[in-house]
Amino acid sequence: MRESLENERFDTKVEPSDWRYSAAIVGLYKYLSFYGEKGTDFEIAEDAIKFNCSDISEEKYLQFVEQYYGDELQHKKLERMMCQEELSDDQIKLTNELLKGNSILKKVFGKLKFDGTNQEEILELINKNRKAIIKETYRNKSNMYANFANTGQLLEEKKDCCRLWGYYVDGGRKSKAISYNFDVNTFVAQDDILFDFIPFSFLGERESFFINDSFSVEQLIHTNIELERFIENEIALSEGKAVDARKVLFKSIQTVSDFLDYDVEIIVKNRENDFFETLYIRKESIEVLRKLKIYEPFCCSKKINDNYYVNIQKKVLECILNLIRTDELIELYLKDNEDRSEYLVSQFVKINQLICGGDEEMKQSMKAAYACAKEVAKKLPDNKRESYRQKLTSAIVFKDYDRCCQILLQLSNYSDVTFDFAYSLFENFEENKDIAYTFINALTKKKDND
Amino acid sequence: MRALRLIIHQSSANYKREETVDNKMTYPLPPISTVIGALHYICGYREYKEMDISIQGKYESMHREPYTDYCFLNSVQDDRGILVKMRNGSMLSNAFDKVATAKKPQGNSFREGITIHVDDQELLDEYRDLKNRKDSIDEFKKKRITPVMELLKKRKKHLAEKKKKLDRKTAEYERVVKREKEIKDREKEIKSRLDDYQRQNYTIPISRYRSLTKSMKFYEILDGITLVLHVRAADTVLEDILEHIYDLKSIGRSEDIVSVENAEIVELSEDFEDDEVTSKYAAYIDCDLVKDGRIYLRERNGKISGTKYYLNKKYEIVNGKRIFEKKKVLFVSQYTADEFGDGLYVDRYGEETYIVNFL
Numbered sequence: 102m103r104e105s106l107e108n109e110r111f112d113t114k115v116e117p118s119d120w121r122y123s124a125a126i127v128g129l130y131k132y133l134s135f136y137g138e139k140g141t142d143f144e145i146a147e148d149a150i151k152f153n154c155s156d157i158s159e160e161k162y163l164q165f166v167e168q169y170y171g172d173e174l175q176h177k178k179l180e181r182m183m184c185q186e187e188l189s190d191d192q193i194k195l196t197n198e199l200l201k202g203n204s205i206l207k208k209v210f211g212k213l214k215f216d217g218t219n220q221e222e223i224l225e226l227i228n229k230n231r232k233a234i235i236k237e238t239y240r241n242k243s244n245m246y247a248n249f250a251n252t253g254q255l256l257e258e259k260k261d262c263c264r265l266w267g268y269y270v271d272g273g274r275k276s277k278a279i280s281y282n283f284d285v286n287t288f289v290a291q292d293d294i295l296f297d298f299i300p301f302s303f304l305g306e307r308e309s310f311f312i313n314d315s316f317s318v319e320q321l322i323h324t325n326i327e328l329e330r331f332i333e334n335e336i337a338l339s340e341g342k343a344v345d346a347r348k349v350l351f352k353s354i355q356t357v358s359d360f361l362d363y364d365v366e367i368i369v370k371n372r373e374n375d376f377f378e379t380l381y382i383r384k385e386s387i388e389v390l391r392k393l394k395i396y397e398p399f400c401c402s403k404k405i406n407d408n409y410y411v412n413i414q415k416k417v418l419e420c421i422l423n424l425i426r427t428d429e430l431i432e433l434y435l436k437d438n439e440d441r442s443e444y445l446v447s448q449f450v451k452i453n454q455l456i457c458g459g460d461e462e463m464k465q466s467m468k469a470a471y472a473c474a475k476e477v478a479k480k481l482p483d484n485k486r487e488s489y490r491q492k493l494t495s496a497i498v499f500k501d502y503d504r505c506c507q508i509l510l511q512l513s514n515y516s517d518v519t520f521d522f523a524y525s526l527f528e529n530f531e532e533n534k535d536i537a538y539t540f541i542n543a544l545t546k547k548k549d550n551d
Numbered sequence: 552m553r554a555l556r557l558i559i560h561q562s563s564a565n566y567k568r569e570e571t572v573d574n575k576m577t578y579p580l581p582p583i584s585t586v587i588g589a590l591h592y593i594c595g596y597r598e599y600k601e602m603d604i605s606i607q608g609k610y611e612s613m614h615r616e617p618y619t620d621y622c623f624l625n626s627v628q629d630d631r632g633i634l635v636k637m638r639n640g641s642m643l644s645n646a647f648d649k650v651a652t653a654k655k656p657q658g659n660s661f662r663e664g665i666t667i668h669v670d671d672q673e674l675l676d677e678y679r680d681l682k683n684r685k686d687s688i689d690e691f692k693k694k695r696i697t698p699v700m701e702l703l704k705k706r707k708k709h710l711a712e713k714k715k716k717l718d719r720k721t722a723e724y725e726r727v728v729k730r731e732k733e734i735k736d737r738e739k740e741i742k743s744r745l746d747d748y749q750r751q752n753y754t755i756p757i758s759r760y761r762s763l764t765k766s767m768k769f770y771e772i773l774d775g776i777t778l779v780l781h782v783r784a785a786d787t788v789l790e791d792i793l794e795h796i797y798d799l800k801s802i803g804r805s806e807d808i809v810s811v812e813n814a815e816i817v818e819l820s821e822d823f824e825d826d827e828v829t830s831k832y833a834a835y836i837d838c839d840l841v842k843d844g845r846i847y848l849r850e851r852n853g854k855i856s857g858t859k860y861y862l863n864k865k866y867e868i869v870n871g872k873r874i875f876e877k878k879k880v881l882f883v884s885q886y887t888a889d890e891f892g893d894g895l896y897v898d899r900y901g902e903e904t905y906i907v908n909f910l
Contacts, residue, residue: 102861118861118877119568267573275764278622279572283643286871290570315859316838316881324856363848364833364884366579366858376574379771381613383833384885423612 103293104149111144111151117315120368120377121265121296124311126150126318127325128298132157132165147317159256162297163235169301170245175202176227176234183220193217205230205237248309248372249300259292265299267376303370304328305346310380312350313366327360328353348400351418354382355390362387386422389455393421398445403433413445417452426453431538435494438545446542450535459535462525467539469522474543477516483546485515490544497537502530505537552819552896554605554907555782555789557796557811564807565770569863574615577771579882580608580835581802583910584863584875586780589802593795594788599865602784603909607834609884611775620768621645623761629682632764634661636674640759647761650674681757688749696745703738707731770804778802779832781819781898781907789816819896819907826889828897830906833884835862837894837908841881845895846888846908858882864910878910 102118117123133143133152143152172178179199182192196215200223201207209230215223227234239245240255254264262272268290270279281287302325303309314324331353335344354361367380399417402410413430420427427449434442434449454463478486489512496505506527513520522540525533566578566585586604594600623643624632635647649670653659659666661675662682669675710731717724782792796814801807840846841855848855860882863875888906891897896907 116861117859263570267576268570270572274624274626274628275622277625281873283623284871287873289872289874313858314856316841316855316857320854320856359854363856364858364882365856366882374574376571376769377576378574378615379576379613381579423614425612 103295106151109151111142111153113154114146114149114151115295116149117313117318117321120311120313120315120366121263121268121291121299122293123313123315123321124299124302124368125293125295126302127311127322128301129295130322131169131301132162132298135165135168136161145318145322147319150318157294159236160232162256163232163239166239166245167231167235170239173242173244174235174238175199175206176231176238179223180227183224188217203238203241205234209234243372244306246297246300248370249303250296254292256294256297258294261288261292262290263292264296265377303368304332306343307372308345308347309370309372310346310350311368311370312361313368314361324361331357331360345400345414347418348396348414351390352396354387355393355396380422382422383424385424389421389424389452392455393448393452395448398441398448417449420452420456424456426456428453428534428538431542432494432498435538435541436498443542443545446538450538450542453535453538457535463533463535466522466525466533466536470520470536470540471543473518473520473522474540476518477512478544478546480516480518486544486546490541493537493541493544497534497541502526505530509540552783552821553786553789553816554819554896554898555784555792556813556815556817556898556900556905557778557780557782558813558900559778559780559799559802560810560812561776561778561802561807563772563774564776564803565772566803572768574769575771577613577773578860578862579610579773579833580606581778582860582862583835583878584865585802587865589799590782590792593798594791595795600784600788602782602788604783605781605834605907605909606778607780607830607832607905608776608778609832610773610777613771613773616770616772617767618770620766622764622766624764626762627757627760628762629661630659631657632762634675634678635761635763636671636678637759637761640755643761647763648674650678650760677756678760681753681760685753685757688745688753692745696741699741700738703734707734710734777832779905781896781905781909783909813900817898817900819898821892821896823889823891823897827887828889828904828906829885829887831903832905833882834886834906834908835860835880835910836883836886837910838879838881840895840908841883845890846883846886846906848883848886855881862910880910 102116102122104114104116106112106114115122115126115129117126129150129152130143130145133141133150133156136156137143141156143150143156167174167177170177172181179196182188182196182199185192188196193215199206200210200213200215209226210223213219213222213226236255240252241247246252246255250264250266251269254260257264260272261276262268262270270276276285276288277283279288303311304325310328312324312328313321315321328350332344332346332349335349336342350367361382362384364384365382367382369378369380371378400414402412404410411433416430417427419425420430431446431449431453434446450467453459459467477489481489489508492508493505496502496508506523509520509523509526513523522536526537530537564577564581565575566581568576568578583604583606586606587602590602591600627634631653633652634650636650637643638646638648651661651670652668653661654666654668661667662679710727714724714727714731717727782789784792793814793816796811799809799811802809836846838859841848848857858881860880861877862880864878866873866875868874886906888895894909898905898907
């Protein structure tokens with residue numbers, strides 16, 4: 102919420118009234134801090150950020166964009182290349198590609214080609230058209246403004262409808278449909294030029310996150326800076342490669358004790374969607390994540406067919422955040438015999454236990470099931486063991502629990518191993534499903550490292 | 552303190568956040584205005600009755616659900632969407648007949664038959680006839696009416712000039728005035744006949760045609776919700792709500808059906824003999840209570856964090872728009888209180904103890 106102040110040191114106050122203003126505050130803070138070094142003054146109060154409107158101008162905004170995105174803007178790369186004394190053929194080729202990098206650069210440089218000698222001319226053209234180049238590149242690049250808001254409204258004063266994707270509607274054609282009683286006069290919306298600062302608050306690449314930790318403005322900014330720092334550390338560790346912001350965020354929640362150990366709302370923007378999504382982090386989920394201790398093994402995808410991959414990390418997090426069992430994933434991995442499957446299934450069972458709160462009796466039964474499975478695997482020839490494993494997997498996937506119990510009895514009889522753990526399955530299969538999963542999963546000859 | 556306690560279950564719900572269109576984002580619990588609106592609706596109140604609500608609850612999971620969104624455009628567009636004819640032109644509903652569908656996002660024409668799929672040729676012909684009739688009316692206006700009107704305008708001007716030169720008491724002046732009136736009446740008649748003709752033969756029949764667009768949109772849905780609501784209001788209002796509580800069908804969208812587990816008027820207490828109460832539920836808590844340390848989230852005097860919401864409570868209509876009064880709340884769970892009174896109460900129900908904070 103934005104408010105004008107009179108007779109005070111600052112003329113504007115912005116409160117984090119909803120996530121859009123919270124994100125705008127963080128973006129604004131980064132902008133004002135950048136100019137703070139050059140004398141711009143602002144104040145972080147408990148509930149709001151205070152500043153002077155005159156400190157926001159198109160020219161300053163674009164200058165900040167240039168600094169914030171750096172080499173992601175093609176003209177910055179070009180400038181860097183032009184400062185080098187000698188350029189190889191490949192670099193000359195790359196420079197010529199950059200000269201046609203987007204429509205504004207094509208317009209500025211026209212048919213001009215870099216031949217290794219005309220650096221001055223190129224630099225002069227960049228300097229002459231710098232403002233337009235930054236504005237148009239920033240406006241249209243899919244990871245910059247275009248990812249967050251309607252490109253037509255960049256740096257425009259507030260309109261009838263919010264400029265952000267997912268909020269924006271084509272006013273000329275659809276305004277009646279979103280109004281009460283098909284009457285445009287009843288439509289209430291908040292738009293603000295300050296929403297143009299939102300892109301600076303989201304962190305990540307294809308999937309970017311904003312943590313709306315808005316109880317106090319100081320905390321809001323602090324949390325954003327913390328996450329930014331975690332991402333930078335991860336980038337440094339991965340030697341400059343792009344990092345998955347989701348992984349960094351949840352790994353940080355898991356490992357850094359005072360980072361987000363409370364209920365908080367996270368806003369997600371996926372570049373493939375033209376809307377924002379909400380992710381609620383709950384204390385119960387944080388506890389599960391922390392007790393789980395491991396994270397890296399889930400950062401993978403599973404190929405289902407040439408066009409379809411399951412993002413395991415996303416699925417596991419969905420289960421943890423929604424406190425739902427990972428049965429779907431367990432059954433997916435039980436069906437194949439990859440090297441990693443056994444380990445992953447054991448971790449998924451562990452997640453189930455953390456979510457459902459398995460007691461000591463359950464732990465003992467699971468240990469027994471594991472030991473029995475290993476004994477059976479030792480006694481049975483590979484083809485028999487594999488065949489029983491297959492039968493049990495099919496029965497459990499089809500939720501034919503009676504069949505599953507029958508196969509267990511047959512297997513016990515055939516292998517001459519007593520399955521003490523099976524009584525709880527006969528009593529209530531659904532509730533003790535994890536014991537069955539543990540047994541099937543351990544029915545291999547591979548040595549379990551866990 | 553007398554209050555009404557409601558324990559409600561919903562298998563799923565979306566508590567929509569203002570302005571979200573493409574993905575209708577949800578609040579984690581219903582906002583105050585949603586609850587107040589639902590309670591006013593079941594009691595049939597047409598005016599606002601003062602009430603304060605305490606909202607706590609929990610949900611099991613959350614997912615995003617796609618749906619097909621049908622949107623009637625502001626006006627009929629010849630080049631896009633689905634052309635439909637409403638059974639009742641003055642009502643927007645799903646009682647319509649499909650006339651034709653545009654095959655491309657843009658650049659189609661129902662009138663010219665460019666890249667369209669015809670669903671009802673008869674209705675499409677009617678639409679085209681109407682459009683042709685509009686063209687003939689425009690042509691008639693341009694070629695016949697405009698010259699006549701201009702001529703009448705010239706005559707009026709001439710008569711006005713003549714009138715200025717004449718003495719008001721002369722017969723000639725009277726004649727000019729009479730003639731001027733005749734011309735004005737003629738002008739009016741021409742306009743009104745044309746408007747009548749246009750209304751009967753074009754405006755009314757074409758108003759039954761609408762452009763409809765279909766798109767995939769999303770709802771964020773919470774599943775397995777339990778809500779514990781406390782209502783503080785005048786005794787008559789509480790009794791009204793209690794009487795009509797089983798008329799409460801939904802909270803959120805109309806399809807977010809509720810089942811009421813418990814509804815009773817209870818006496819809330821400000822005294823609590825045990826040390827402290829920790830809530831099992833998540834809740835919206837007045838920010839000031841958290842700031843003052845009367846509700847604490849982790850260890851006492853620890854850092855306060857979390858998401859603050861400015862929730863809508865009641866509105867006033869200003870220039871046709873609903874302008875809401877907002878309440879600053881913090882969304883928290885596993886919170887603890889040990890001092891009650893002054894807006895903070897305890898309610899015991901069986902083995903449960905609820906911390907009640909009216910907003």
